Amino acid sequence: MKNLILIVCMFCLPFSCLSQDKPKPDKEKSEIKPAKNDDGEWDITVLDTQYDYFLNAIAKPMNQYTESYLKSRNIILVSEWNSYYNTGRYRNVIESSISYDPKENYGLKFEYKLYQVFAYVNWKYGLRMNGLSGSDVTRYYKKKDQKISDPFLFLLETINYLLNNSSTLSQFTTSKNAVT
Structure with a gap:
């Protein structure tokens, strides 16, 4: 009897792994x-x-x-x-x-x-x-857990951010001049 159950299970196992013939109806x-x-x-x-x-x-x-x-x-x-x-x-x-x-x-x-x-x-x-207009496009910065998929795009966004925020740019150049 144990052998018969084992044979039936071995026979049915491949059929249970087959993919469905009918695709699921689209929502x-x-x-x-x-x-x-x-x-x-x-x-x-x-x-x-x-x-x-x-x-x-x-x-x-x-x-x-x-x-x-x-x-x-x-x-x-x-x-x-x-x-x-x-x-x-x-x-x-x-x-x-x-x-x-x-x-x-x-x-x-x-x-x-x-x-x-x-x-x-x-x-x-x-x-x-x-x-979207340029002023409505949000600039993104890398968050702690976020990976940057395109470093070139990140560089462009950073440059664009600095150009659009002249006060940040002037602070950056002032601190750079103080160091040199």
Whole structure:
């Protein structure tokens, strides 16, 4: 009897290791769609808790943008975002596509919040989006546990940071002159 059980187990073992013939069904297509709130204004909801912090503490204020500027940037950014989503690039960050109609008048507040979603993704995950303006692209420095994948890119970011912050540059050159 023991031999029979052993033979049956040996016979079934290879079949249990085979891959599935049927692929798993794809999950529903996830899409971010603008919706009107109770006041009749277009609104977008971001479920990440740090987004509100970013919007209030880090992002440039809404009055520094015009609606037409944001709309033109959002057209480029949404196209880039959806391209990343459709190709599967940055899957760990981009989990849904964005439904955005450039002909629709969403209003300044919505355009601002949508633009800041892209700036937030750049700030939090370091995902470079070509449609972001230079002043909205965050410069990153190596954190204690973070590895720099491209040293040349890090060098360029450091130089760019120093050039944009002239006070830091003047302190650096002053301390260098004091040493020599």
